[in-house]
Amino acid sequence: MKIHSIEAGNFKLDGGAMFGVVPKSLWQRTNPADSNNMIDMAARCLLVENGDRLTLIDTGMGNKQSEKFFGYYFMDHIYDLDSSLKKAGFSRDDITDVFLTHLHFDHCGGVIEKKKNDFYEPAFANSTFWTNKEHWKWAIEPNAREKASFLTENIKPIEESGQLNFIKQNSSFATQNEMDFDILFVDGHTEKMMIPHITIGDKTFVYMADLLPTAGHIPIPYVMGYDTRPLLTLDEKSKFLNEAATKGYYLILEHDPNNEIITVKHTEKGVRLDKSLTFNDLFN
Template sequence: MNLYSINTGHFKLDGGAMFGVVPKTIWNKTNPADENNLIELAMRCLLIQTDDRLTLVDTGIGDKQSEKALSYYHLYGEHTLDHSLASHGFSRKDITDVFLTHLHLDHAGAAVMKENEVLIPSFPNAVYWSNSVHWNWALHPNDREKASFLRENFLPLRKKNVVKFIDGDQHNLFPQEITIKLVSGHTESMMLPIIQYKGKTIVFVADLIPTVSHIPIPYVPGYDVYPLKSMDEKRSFLQEAVDNNYILFFEHDPYIECCTLQMTEKGVRIADTFLLKDL
């Protein structure tokens, strides 16, 4: 197995929304806001290469939305999905599986592309993986998440019959080195892949812990549907991570890809930070 970090670009969101009830005087020290109160975030995906499969975990936001719609996310930087894949010797046609942690647009927007004004799967040879509970949640969104669940990002996949659902503990659908953890504080039934790699356990933490700065228990984004549940899930996961020496792989931290954890008098905090390629 080989793992590759795939940088699909950077974007900006309101810092207050990203840190919920935590005061700006605290979060601004680690995630400084610009003059519009926006903080920098990454859209970092993960590519998993096994003997016969090439699995992309999440896709980034893509570029098929209108210029006005994309302007709300302040996309910046030179990194793109295609450029990042190519830097590792791959293209979209090589992808056999796309694992969508959840269907928010910054995670699943590039699952579908526009070609000659027609919406088609971005990865022509891939099976797309979600789960039925989350899919139905996205199909009938609540008012808080409606702007994040855009049907053009996932319904074309179903029309092309390239979506499969992982329900229950059907971990045998993937190589034995990959298992799945479900969490529901951020959104219903978000899937976190847990990967055994070079004798280490790596967890793609998605929006359970968007950045290193979100490790403290109360640091929960205002976007989370069930913030108290997010806190409980994070508390349980962090203890599990410390006990089992997990490595966390961050999707949204603009600077840090991976970290290990340690228990301190203030609770669980980062130990070491490093790039995935340095493992």
């Protein structure tokens, strides 16, 4: 069983929005902003190769939005799903499962592609798409705060495809016995975001989605302005990071362009960064 980093394209977001009430004088030490106050972001998806199952976790923004839309996020298009999958030795048609941590456009946009005459269809024809009922309801009946993140052209075609399946809370998403694919459900960022825990040998890899976007977000108060329940995020982050430091988890960062995988440790100031690693460090 193997895991691969799949880069789906870097972009930028407003640094203030990414760090909420934390002053810029503090967060810019780890996440420097440009002249527009934008910070660099990655869309690092994860490919899990296990027997005859090939699971892609998240898909980035995709490429079907308008040039104006992508202009808001300074998309560089240096990376894309197809070239990254090819580098790993696969294509979209090989993907058997697409696991979506949540349905914000920067995580699920690549699931659906736009054809001629504004016709939308799945980008992964042979895949099952996985979310959960609670988050799905949250996405199709969005609150005013998140409405701009749940795009109809991403979500409605998933339902119409016939490829949508729901994961039950407190269950394992296991493709075969030798891979433990446990899921932590968290509610601070959005309702029932799913955080995969993948055990390979004696190591546990956790794909952090938006519970920990970058290494700069490790301090507990460093919470995104995008979170719907920031006080709950504080509790969820604190509990998880203390567990990660105690158990030695390897944290795969979806949005950090400079740190692919990190470990954390206990210090007098709380949980802090221990090591920054690459996929090459661990798998080559």
